[in-house]
Amino acid sequence: MAPATRSALRFFGPAEGADETLPFWRREPGRRQWLLIACASLGAMFGLWWFATREGGWVPQLFLPPPREVWDAFVRLWSRPYLGSSLGEHVGASLRIVAGGWLLAGAIGLPLGIAMGWWKRVRWIAFPVFQLLRPVPPLAWIPLAILWLGIGDSARIFVVFIAAIVPWVLNSMQAVYSIDNLLVRAATTLGASDMQVLTRVVCRTALPTLVAGARIALGNAWTTLVAAELLAASAGLGYIAVNASRTLEVGILLVAMAIIGVLGALFSIGMQLLTRWVAPWAAAGAQS
Amino acid sequence: MEIRGVSKTFHARGGQTAALERCDLAVAKGEFVSVVGPSGCGKSTLMMIAAGLEAPTSGDVLVDGRPAGPAGPKRTVVFQRFALFPSETVAQNIGFGLRVAGTPRAECEQRIGELLRLMGLERFRDAFPHELSGGMQQRVAIARAMAVRPEILLMDEPFGALDAQTRTVLQEEVSRLQRELHYTVLFITHSVEEAVYLSDRVVVMSRGPGRILREIAIPRDAAWRGLDIEQAGEHAGFMQVKREIWELLRGEIVRH
């Protein structure tokens, strides 16, 4: 698994046992210090934003509206329908597409990936196909998706699906493939059949890595959303973003971006909590 | 169990490695046989073949006079690196072999309870492996291997990864188990002392492509049986056997 996917949670955790023989700039701040610095840093960012965009500031308000205006745009989105739907409906439309594509990709990609990790013939056959598929950006599929699937939800789901299937498959494959062979052998000598080894040992042991793959897939799916909603959508966060940008409603555009970002972060955190829930043994031991 | 004329050659990327050359070894019921030999001589390979986890290039493995077939619960293995299932609790690890065999729940529970008691692990029943110390993990691995009542227990340097003191404690425990339960054990180790202390017979292997160099029987009724390992180590008889094996080995150890 790519380390790029390491968590926000990890980022925020203070390291244990600060090494006192190091100078302070090399020493891990304690949890309270961390919080303090983080707040100060965020405060400074907002302060800078406000300062730069005030009347006669360095940045024209058309390019970057001041915080106050973005907040107003949020209130406006929140309180009244925009482009024919309320904010909840827009978010719901986006979630539906992403969930559809991601789950569909998982339903196919997870078993396929596991099979590819476990049976080398399956891997030999399917891996090259994914090697070819991987470097083609999901966005490049949009025109073909319309040609093939028309203008319903299915085309959008397809684009999200394409974005999600690659990590589902490849990470699941890697997860199963890299299981310590010793565990397989131990299970075999205890009398487990091939299928039992796969289901009871390999899949369970690989669970944290499998969930990590699912998380990457969800991230990819979410990333593709905005683009997918260029495509015949009549509601959705991406649809808001595109329309707001066409009408230069920068405030609304920023709010849409922020909502997309926050939801993306929530998904990531949610998937990590899921790991802890389904694989309690992995949370403390294996990773740290 | 009998290993007859077993050779093994690995085809690695670069070329071939002969790991074993015509090895013969028999382990009688209830016997504790140790194998010592220099690093890389093929001890682990021999064990894997004995367990049915690796196929010999030539030769046979027989159990009760018949070909042993693929790996299964008749010959369970305790590995150096414990190889516990990280996603299962101690009790689940121990019961694994029983569950996959479809043993009724009640019987499983009872056997697990028995083994937990035997190994002094009752308090850690629901702990995950990563929450245990190395010594305890290896105890779980031994219990897991014993749970399915194998005909022969194969142990590949089970104490190699433990620190000296934990090792001593476990050595004494295995010795006690053996005296009480009369398991058939094939035991691989680097430590001559350990081999002498635990075994009925010590097999010394040569380096290079491993061959059986010598077998040294150790009487069941030796004076130091039943003592703890430190005390046993000071017995003259013990020391003599140890020295004998050591001399054999020393010739085989390549410096570097």
Next chain:
Amino acid sequence: MEIRGVSKTFHARGGQTAALERCDLAVAKGEFVSVVGPSGCGKSTLMMIAAGLEAPTSGDVLVDGRPAGPAGPKRTVVFQRFALFPSETVAQNIGFGLRVAGTPRAECEQRIGELLRLMGLERFRDAFPHELSGGMQQRVAIARAMAVRPEILLMDEPFGALDAQTRTVLQEEVSRLQRELHYTVLFITHSVEEAVYLSDRVVVMSRGPGRILREIAIPRDAAWRGLDIEQAGEHAGFMQVKREIWELLRGEIVRH
């Protein structure tokens, strides 16, 4: 070197762990002192503090009567996990401390060559660590620590990760080096045998928050000095010291 009233408390996520409690320990010039103690008693912590790599919660580390200051080439460490720089060759690893000190190239080369010869590593001069066996890696680590001519050599279970036979070979080599070169060494180990075989003095630590339990001097001129470890182990004097320490330790080991 002197460790004076050193205590150490770790502040971990959950709370505090007292690792060391008022430890006093002096190592004279040219002396070889071993520390044994149950697992987790704080031996490594003591060593890190001695090396200046960890700060004590209270107490001092003195070298030649003055505070030792931060870590530096006066006190070099050999770690259990070798800790070789993977991106440097054997020669570069050994020469690392010299180069960062700005030693002239010719002198570096000469010293590296000397150490390679001393350790029997000439053939592996340009190998990368991952291409070496564990025993060879530890030899490189020892050579690297010796290259900067430290006033004191700190070794934290240097042979813990090696197999029994390689360990024996290295133990004898360290013993020989010590007899020839008279290094000042603070040596941590789990193996009582090793401690007795190598040291002038063995320090036994208690479990829990580690304290110094007892110091046992071993005469320089004991009869078994100069023998190999297996032979030495059969000497009555050796066995007696070993038993004495063992009894002390046994009280400290918790059986789970």
Next chain:
Amino acid sequence: MATPVESPQRPPRPLHEATLWGACALGVLLLAWWVATAIPGLVPPRVLPSPPDVVARFGSLLAEPFSGATLVGHAAVSLQRWGLGVFGALALGLPLGIALAWLPPLRAVVTPVFELLRYIPPFAWVPIAVLWFGASTVTQALIVFIAAFPACIINTQLAVAQVDTILVRAARMLGTRSMTTLGRVVLPVAAPTVFTGVRIAFGNGWMALVGAELVVGKQGLGFLISQGQINDSAATILVGMISIGVLGVLIDAALQRLQRLALPWQPPPARPLE
């Protein structure tokens, strides 16, 4: 792996066999495509052109300019934008990643802001990037940058942070100063993971570029695809997709080779994928 017992008679030649199977699978796919488009009425060429059509389109795009450039020209434009963005991400991400791992207080300052922004998809930045920088190469490079930067910085930071502290301690006890430790010990050890990050970053950047080109620009492979859509030419769309895919593979392969050349001391992978 499925059967732990391997037959001794057949020495494994995994690479050879694997290639054969893979080639077969791809061949079957290609054949299926061809057959599907060859049977009249099954799949209209408007929806899926036949392989020869695509090859022909390839040829014509290579030979004649389309919207002012041949296929090679479009690819060059895309590569240029990509290169700009990706190297920007490297130039900023690598040093910053190292600094974040080496200087924990700095990490406390940067992380919250970074975390706040990193979950916004690169594509969502397109409108605002156009607003800020116009419809220029800078905008497209910025999108590439946004896509590539997180992978760069996160992996670099992790790579440096994950370096075994015992190595740092080993260096310190040999008398090394902080910066020397960083340069001589930590960075070489971190390099493989950093490389992984760079590879991911390059890939992400390449993916995002197409998105940026779909929306703004008059040249580039992404433009080729969107213009293919406007012109109702599925063959053009496919040529664009295939070119992007092939270039993506080439970029990654080149990087992997570079990694092997640059880090000769790396131990071989414990279990290479076969």
Next chain:
Amino acid sequence: QAQGAAPVKMVAISQSNEGGFPLWLAKKLNYFANNGLDVTIKYFPNGGAALASGAAGDWQGGWIGSPPAITGWAKFGLTPVGTMMKEDRNIKLIMRKDAIKGSSPAQVLATGKIGSVPNSTWSQVLFACAKHFKVDPTKMKVVPLEPPVTRQSLRSGEVAAGTTDSSPDIDLVNDKANFEVVCDGAIAGTSVIDPWIVTKKFATENPAAAAAFVEAGFRASELIMKDREKAVAMLLDYYKDAGIDGDEKKARYTLAYRDYQTLDQALADARQGATEKALTETAQVFVAGGAYDKVPDLKGAVAAGLPILEAAKKLRK
């Protein structure tokens, strides 16, 4: 004019469709150069992207659809300087024959799915047509689709009706067996315009150049309207330059449906309020669609452009 002096550099925006023909032609025929301008044409796939780029200061003038023109005016004072082209007849409502069969266009509008670009002149025409057929526009099932996708969906039958732009959809419009054009802007009585534009900055800093730009642009339009044969020949060249698939048939056809305006027509429309009315109708569609909360001050927009238009007229004399 400023003969001998260095030409004024400017970047003009366009889109790669027939709307951009006059601008391209004016450059090709050196009208700009003769007016002392050095014009670079920059193409955008849609007005939205062009606008954002304009806010960033990428360009000084050009032409644009009326929706982005309105947004540009409201957001950064982008000035519409007279109507370049009327698209009343160009934008059509087309329906599938099988949908109309046994039914009526009104019924199809009321019950079928209709593809159209949201918040655009396409929607404007669609809503006007709905009124024309006495269908409640708020009850229509409009699927927001970009033009190429509308085309594909009409073909595949996923929508029963859709708005089209004549030239790329020439196949549909001429496929009389399967499709029927039921309405267009002219029939529905709404006016769809594409104005010439200059940025506020350019208009205030260099009004003479702005006027020169507009004058040259209109001259090209007038040529297209006057000499059809030459225009067709030139349009084929333009197709090649802009990467549009097209042949003579398409060129001829498309010119027949687009009303490029003369300077005098534009001046008259601006003075008499026709331009403002057309823009207002577009803006009302926005308000109905929820993109705008209210119609911006379009009278001001036309008034801002008028002096430049008049200056251009003066250049003619």
